[in-house]
Amino acid sequence: MSKHSYPLFVAIDGPAGSGKSSVSRAVARRLGYGYLDTGAAYRALAWLVIDQEVDPENSAAVSAMLPTFDYTIGTEPDAYFVRVGESDVTDAIREPQISAAVSAIARVPAVRTHLTELFRNIARAVPQPGVVVEGRDITTVVAPEAEVRILLTATEEARMARRSAEISTQSAHTVAEQLRSRDRADSQVVEFMSAADGVTTVDSTHLDFDQTIDAVVEVINTARNSHD
Numbered sequence: 001m002s003k004h005s006y007p008l009f010v011a012i013d014g015p016a017g018s019g020k021s022s023v024s025r026a027v028a029r030r031l032g033y034g035y036l037d038t039g040a041a042y043r044a045l046a047w048l049v050i051d052q053e054v055d056p057e058n059s060a061a062v063s064a065m066l067p068t069f070d071y072t073i074g075t076e077p078d079a080y081f082v083r084v085g086e087s088d089v090t091d092a093i094r095e096p097q098i099s100a101a102v103s104a105i106a107r108v109p110a111v112r113t114h115l116t117e118l119f120r121n122i123a124r125a126v127p128q129p130g131v132v133v134e135g136r137d138i139t140t141v142v143a144p145e146a147e148v149r150i151l152l153t154a155t156e157e158a159r160m161a162r163r164s165a166e167i168s169t170q171s172a173h174t175v176a177e178q179l180r181s182r183d184r185a186d187s188q189v190v191e192f193m194s195a196a197d198g199v200t201t202v203d204s205t206h207l208d209f210d211q212t213i214d215a216v217v218e219v220i221n222t223a224r225n226s227h228d
């Protein structure tokens, strides 16, 4: 029987475009763990706010939506989906208008408290022996007691180049400006640019995708061995 009553918790923080989602999902797949993308919940709430024609800057109106926010996310690395009620919003939450609105919603304290509790419950319930949870504040706020805590980072230049390579509908300049402005807004609320005490930094600036996965898996295996 496992020594853990809950799945082993791997917490991964980092700035926009550092590879949190793609690397975390690949790591979870390799280790047979669950995968939880926390940014998707902030995005899904932003989607609902816009869909209901609520002003994202109206924190009281946004907070009032929380009790009926019916959110579901897939935690299998190969069966990812995001739903609000009956609506599948997996693709819709990646639209630029959602990225532009999400930071305003994420700075509302009631939203952060509500979603933090939701993330803890979802992570505890995965059927796998471990779960990789990624977002801006996972190592510091959501799971400061996690068995494994990693700050995944890369230089702003590398992150912008990677992000603009995957977005063909906007100029590299626009993509870079959006990434910078989201990091600026988010960093007023949570610290994700430097590692808190006990958090291991993985800097992927000079690593390719597979090397980054290897580096993260090595940190997990080292921590796992020290817990056994």
Ligand SMILES: Nc1ncnc2c1ncn2[C@@H]1O[C@H](COP(=O)(O)OP(=O)(O)OP(=O)(O)O)[C@@H](O)[C@H]1O
Pocket: 014, 015, 016, 017, 018, 019, 020, 021, 022, 023, 039, 162, 163, 166, 204, 207, 208, 209, 210, 212
């Ligand atoms: N080490 C790497 N080398 C090359 N490309 C990478 C590396 N790590 C991630 N990428 C690529 O960088 C892009 C951004 O990664 P990803 O979307 O996972 O970042 P993120 O941190 O989740 O961003 P955000 O917080 O904005 O959602 C993706 O296209 C991903 O495949």
Ligand SMILES: Nc1ccn([C@@H]2O[C@H](COP(=O)(O)O)[C@@H](O)[C@H]2O)c(=O)n1
Pocket: 016, 038, 039, 040, 042, 043, 102, 103, 106, 134, 135, 136, 137, 138, 182, 186, 190
């Ligand atoms: N733990 C988190 C995760 C996300 N946010 C906010 O959501 C936005 C979208 O996140 P992505 O990872 O999908 O890009 C992000 O810009 C933050 O505003 C958060 O606050 N905490």
